[in-house]
Amino acid sequence: MDRFYKVKFYQIALMFCFGLVSVAGWAGDYSDRADVKAFIDEMVKEHEFKRQSLEKLIAVAKKKQSILDAISRPAERTKTWQEYRPMFVNSTRIKRGLEFWETNQKTLERAEDVxxxxxxxxxxxxxxxxxxxxxxxxxxxxxxxxxxxxxxxKRPLFRRELKSFLIMCREYNLDPLKIKGSYAGAMGYGQFIPSSYLSYAVDFDGDDLKDIWSNPVDAIGSVANYISQHGWVRDGVIASRARVSGESYRSLVNESLEPTKTLKEWAETGVTPASTDALPDQMEAALFKYKGRLGAEFWLGFNNFYAITRYNHSRLYAMSVIQLGDEIERKRNIKTES
Incomplete structure (x- = not known):
């Protein structure tokens, strides 16, 4: 796809915005529904969209049963850690991660610095x-x-995202019929939903575009900005394996993604970090249990762990990001030393 869809689709996008494209005969599944009409009314009243052009655009949209099927069974809800981890922490992603890092080293260094x-x-x-x-x-x-x-x-969430998508396309002159993404409407290298694009995407190479689709520089900057804006603490601890004893901790496992108790309070329930690094008693953490290949694993997740879960609200996701990143770095260090 051409950079940011802008050059190739600029004129088409403007024609849609101003109602100059006819989509007669393209009717999809949302041409004559009361809830769709109410949504269009809202967009016209609150965001000054042109009614006729928006009606034509929505009429082209197609209902996809495969999307409804996919969102009802996300891997984070249906798989154990033993099943989930190999999907992402594997030799293929490590190899391609090394290649991506090598190709984009200067950009990654700048993003880390910023x-x-x-x-x-x-x-x-x-x-x-x-x-x-x-x-x-x-x-x-x-x-x-x-x-x-x-x-x-869960319509309200996705109506907000549809609204953000339409605003995004109008603001950045994008053709709404050409942009592709996941079954949940996530887009680009980092799979930003439209509201995240509007809030966190950055022009990291200074060309006046925020191209998360075909420009890895903007994608890298945008991902780093997203995590930073969601509370990442520079040089902060992310997670530590935990030792558990007694019974008090059991009702607190996987209770919350957000850190809920200090390490001192966790110690009172029989939970202590396995890490040999000295960690402050007042550092807050959440307790997680993973069903791994060798049995149960207990982990304490700190503030930066929680920041990663703001990208995807899953302890499985966050741990896969951490372990894949650590493995890529380990392989890279070995390669550098050899």
């Missing part, structure tokens, strides 16, 4: 999300978000 997020975790997030841009999603975002906004139980 935002405080280690290069290895920027690399691993992009690896987990899209295999370094190779798996960005095959659905038209307009179809994904219309399907979820009007035919999925």
């Amino acid at each position: 935002y405080g997020v280690p290069a290895k975790y920027i690399v691993s997030i992009i690896g987990v999300e899209t295999m370094y841009g190779k798996q960005g999603g095959a659905y038209r975002v307009i179809d994904a978000l219309a399907t979820l906004a009007f035919d999925y139980p």
Whole structure:
């Protein structure tokens, strides 16, 4: 896809925005529904969209049953850690992560310097999300978000994202019929949903574009900015294996992604860090249990662990990002030393 879709689709996008493109005969699944009409009314009233052009655009959107099926069974909810980890922490992603790091080394160093997020975790997030841009999603975002906004139980969330998508396309002169992404409407190297694009995407190479689709420089900066804005602490501890004893901790396992107790309080329930590094008693953490290949694993997740879960609200996701990043860095160090 051409950079940022702008050059190739600029005129088409403007024609849609001003109602100059006819989509007669393209009717999809959202042409004559009361809830869709109410959504269009809202966009016209609150965001000054042209009614006729928006009606034509929404009419082109297609309901996709495959999207509804996919969102009902995300891997984070259906798989154990033993099943989930090999999907992302594997030789292919490590190899491609090394290549991505080598190709984008200067950009990653700059992002780490500006935002405080280690290069290895920027690399691993992009690896987990899209295999370094190779798996960005095959659905038209307009179809994904219309399907979820009007035919999925959690409609309010996706109506907000559909709204953000339309605003994004108008603001940045993007063709809404050409942008592709995941079944949930996530886009680009880092799989930003539209509201995240509007809030956290950055022009990291200074060309006046925020191209997360085909420009790894902007994608790297945007991922780092997202994590930074969600509370990442430069040089902060992320997680530590934990030792557990007694019974008091059991009701607190996997209770919250957010750090809930200090290490002193965790010690009172029989939980202590296995790390040999001295950690302050007042440092807050959450306790997680993973069903690994060799049995149960207990981990304490600190503030930076929680920051990663703001990208995807899953302890499995966050741990896969951490372990993939650590493995890529380890292999890179071996290669550098040899």
